[in-house]
Amino acid sequence: MLVSSDNQVKAYIKNIMSQLNKWMINGKISTLVVVITSKETGEHMERWQFDVQLFNKGSKKTSSKKTADKENASPEDTEPPPEKTEKEIQDEIQSIFRQITASVTFLPQLDGNCTFNVLVYADSDSEVPLEWGDSDAKEIKNGEKVQLRSFSTSNHKVDTLSTMGMHDDTEDAARLAQLGHKAEMKRNFSALSMLGLAFAILNSWTALAASLSLALPSGGSTSVIWGLVTAGICNLCLAASMAEFLSAYPTAGGQYHWVAVISWKEWVPILSWITGWINVSGWIALTASGGLLGSQFVVGVISLYNPTYSPQRWHQFLIYIGYNVAAFLINAFMNNLLPYVNKAAFTWSISGFVIISITVLACASPNYSSGNFVFREFLNQTGWPDGIAWLLGLLQGGFGLIGYDAVAHLIEEIPGAAVQGPKIMIACVAIGVSTGFIFLVVLLFVAGDIDDVISSTAGPLLQILFNATGSKAGAVCLLIFPLACQLFATISIMTTSSRMTWAFARDNGLPASRFFSKVHPKLGLPLNSLFLTLALVVIFGCIFLGSSSAFNAIISASVVALGLSYAIPVAINCLQGRRKLPTRSFVLPGVFGWAANLLGIAYVILTTVLFLFPPDLPVTGSNMNYAVVAFAIVLIISSLQWFFDGRKNYKGPRIEIGEEVIIPGESMHNEMGVANGNGHENGYANGNPGVEVGRKEE
Numbered sequence: 001m002l003v004s005s006d007n008q009v010k011a012y013i014k015n016i017m018s019q020l021n022k023w024m025i026n027g028k029i030s031t032l033v034v035v036i037t038s039k040e041t042g043e044h045m046e047r048w049q050f051d052v053q054l055f056n057k058g059s060k061k062t063s064s065k066k067t068a069d070k071e072n073a074s075p076e077d078t079e080p081p082p083e084k085t086e087k088e089i090q091d092e093i094q095s096i097f098r099q100i101t102a103s104v105t106f107l108p109q110l111d112g113n114c115t116f117n118v119l120v121y122a123d124s125d126s127e128v129p130l131e132w133g134d135s136d137a138k139e140i141k142n143g144e145k146v147q148l149r150s151f152s153t154s155n156h157k158v159d160t161l162s163t164m165g166m167h168d169d170t171e172d173a174a175r176l177a178q179l180g181h182k183a184e185m186k187r188n189f190s191a192l193s194m195l196g197l198a199f200a201i202l203n204s205w206t207a208l209a210a211s212l213s214l215a216l217p218s219g220g221s222t223s224v225i226w227g228l229v230t231a232g233i234c235n236l237c238l239a240a241s242m243a244e245f246l247s248a249y250p251t252a253g254g255q256y257h258w259v260a261v262i263s264w265k266e267w268v269p270i271l272s273w274i275t276g277w278i279n280v281s282g283w284i285a286l287t288a289s290g291g292l293l294g295s296q297f298v299v300g301v302i303s304l305y306n307p308t309y310s311p312q313r314w315h316q317f318l319i320y321i322g323y324n325v326a327a328f329l330i331n332a333f334m335n336n337l338l339p340y341v342n343k344a345a346f347t348w349s350i351s352g353f354v355i356i357s358i359t360v361l362a363c364a365s366p367n368y369s370s371g372n373f374v375f376r377e378f379l380n381q382t383g384w385p386d387g388i389a390w391l392l393g394l395l396q397g398g399f400g401l402i403g404y405d406a407v408a409h410l411i412e413e414i415p416g417a418a419v420q421g422p423k424i425m426i427a428c429v430a431i432g433v434s435t436g437f438i439f440l441v442v443l444l445f446v447a448g449d450i451d452d453v454i455s456s457t458a459g460p461l462l463q464i465l466f467n468a469t470g471s472k473a474g475a476v477c478l479l480i481f482p483l484a485c486q487l488f489a490t491i492s493i494m495t496t497s498s499r500m501t502w503a504f505a506r507d508n509g510l511p512a513s514r515f516f517s518k519v520h521p522k523l524g525l526p527l528n529s530l531f532l533t534l535a536l537v538v539i540f541g542c543i544f545l546g547s548s549s550a551f552n553a554i555i556s557a558s559v560v561a562l563g564l565s566y567a568i569p570v571a572i573n574c575l576q577g578r579r580k581l582p583t584r585s586f587v588l589p590g591v592f593g594w595a596a597n598l599l600g601i602a603y604v605i606l607t608t609v610l611f612l613f614p615p616d617l618p619v620t621g622s623n624m625n626y627a628v629v630a631f632a633i634v635l636i637i638s639s640l641q642w643f644f645d646g647r648k649n650y651k652g653p654r655i656e657i658g659e660e661v662i663i664p665g666e667s668m669h670n671e672m673g674v675a676n677g678n679g680h681e682n683g684y685a686n687g688n689p690g691v692e693v694g695r696k697e698e
Contacts, residue, residue, distance in 0.1 A: 029123070033117075033121070035047045049163070052157070052158055092152070147160075205400075205436050207399060208228065216453065219390040223394070226375075232429075237599045254565075255405065255408070256272045256273075261580075268651070272653070273642060278634075285558035287494050290493050291327075294319070300479075304472055324541075352482065352484075360446045363446075377450075391610050407425045407428070462479055507652070543626050563603075574597050578597070
């Protein structure tokens with residue numbers, strides 16, 4: 001039902017109805033079409049076609065133009081139907097409305113501002129008023145068509161065909177079914193909330209500021225600034241390379257699914273298995289990093305106010321557990337609110353970035369560090385040769401930008417996945433690089449004595465905030481922004497990690513896959529996989545209790561594992577001439593595609609080796625990089641699982657299509673002319689009010 005309180009709109013509709021009445025009485029039209037179109041995107045949302053057959057209008061009988069794909073149409077009557085009472089006619093009309101409103105599948109609520117067009121299929125000798133312009137048929141491609149009941153009187157018969165644009169879950173479900181999976185997750189995330197989630201996971205400016213201790217002693221400010229630029233360029237290349245895969249195969253499995261689709265047939269199971277295990281492990285490690293940074297902030301505040309406080313490893317470990325338990329509870333019991341949490345995280349993060357930058361610059365004025373210090377100062381306190389030290393400092397930039405495959409693992413929870421997903425993946429990295437670069441430059445300009453910053457028990461970020469403001473209270477107030485950002489990040493990372501674990505278990509890639517692939521019927525989320533994520537994160541955090549370089553170990557493990565999972569599908573595609581991806585909405589053009597792929601692969605190879613090095617020389621049992629141990633454990637478990645189960649039962653992503661799969665309907669391809677005063681036979685006359693419409697909800 002079209003509803004309007006605008007008098008001009010009412011007058012326009014009255015004018016349309018008057019003209020239609022004239023055409024109907026004179027038997028000049030055989031088809032009436034109403035098309036509802038989004039004003040924001042120009043996409044046709046709904047198309048209602050009414051085929052009219054008139055009887056007893058002189059010697060001329062106008063027959064309806066039958067479409068090729070009417071599902072429930074009855075044979076065309078050659079004789080007028082018998083006389084009907086007014087009640088019988090009204091009952092038939094009411095049955096149509098009951099059929100329409102019986103299913104929300106065919107009557108979705110319209111989102112945003114819409115306009116409508118009225119089109120008429122007119123005879124060649126029809127008189128067409130000037131306000132009725134020429135038009136095409138405005139058909140909906142890949143729409144879902146429904147043939148409704150007809151109704152008739154003694155003078156005419158009307159058949160109704162409804163076409164709905166599959167712009168919501170239906171199209172995504174059909175696309176997912178083509179990839180071999182049944183849609184199980186609710187598509188709660190809009191494009192903005194998904195961008196918020198991806199940016200909350202990267203959380204670049206906060207992660208880069210919190211991990212200054214990785215780069216400052218390992219290259220100084222040159223490693224901080226130019227290491228980010230280097231990592232940014234390489235990760236943008238990787239993100240663009242992965243966006244091609246995401247556009248072609250929008251499934252939550254992400255990298256391991258892509259590897260299975262494009263690999264050589266005999267290598268599909270093992271390559272997909274390896275990629276899946278690496279990706280799951282990387283997300284577990286990245287989840288641990290959220291609680292790691294948050295616990296560091298809390299311990300830093302205590303140290304700032306109590307200089308005599310000697311932080312113990314178990315203190316930070318308990319705070320770390322608290323962070324992750326809070327993230328678990330929010331994920332488990334507030335799933336429907338996660339899109340709003342992600343939007344809030346995006347807003348909070350950008351606000352904190354702006355407020356902290358302006359505040360520290362204002363408070364530190366005019367005592368800024370020199371430009372030479374910010375952009376050219378080199379420092380090496382690691383014991384490694386200078387070149388190696390600088391390359392090790394890349395870990396900070398790599399960590400600040402890792403995790404953008406979150407978009408892939410949550411792709412089954414956003415509408416328009418194949419189109420929106422690639423845009424979000426690239427955008428979150430670009431925003432992370434730009435905000436991170438600006439924020440790091442600001443911090444270095446107000447840093448003060450760099451040796452005090454590196455050695456401070458409060459942590460580099462809090463010490464810089466204190467140096468800039470000269471106030472402990474002011475520094476802690478500003479720290480609240482990154483502290484909350486880390487909680488948002490931990491929530492978002494745990495969301496993605498649980499979805500990745502669930503997707504891999506759904507394809508029989510994990511021990512007890514049947515258990516971990518279950519979606520909770522009431523909560524609508526993979527609760528068992530969420531429990532597994534929490535348990536593994538707590539176990540992984542035990543590194544705190546035995547190593548003084550736990551920070552480096554956890555960060556290294558996440559960056560290396562996720563980087564490898566990014567590079568594997570890209571490398572396999574390159575080895576086959578970049579020819580394995582089908583037609584898709586996002587494509588990297590020839591030379592640029594090769595350049596982006598190869599640069600991203602080279603970056604991953606380099607960092608995989610370097611980031612497993614211990615951060616300092618000489619190496620001791622306490623300061624070694626325990627990421628190597630973590631990888632060894634994962635390798636042992638995955639190898640045993642492969643030999644005892646995987647090589648027999650794992651064949652790659654499993655095809656699991658439900659009993660009913662909705663396939664987009666074929667577009668109608670009738671040749672349409674235009675109606676004009678001179679008369680091309682069978683043309684569409686178009687009346688376009690350009691006004692907003694809505695649907696009245698009873």
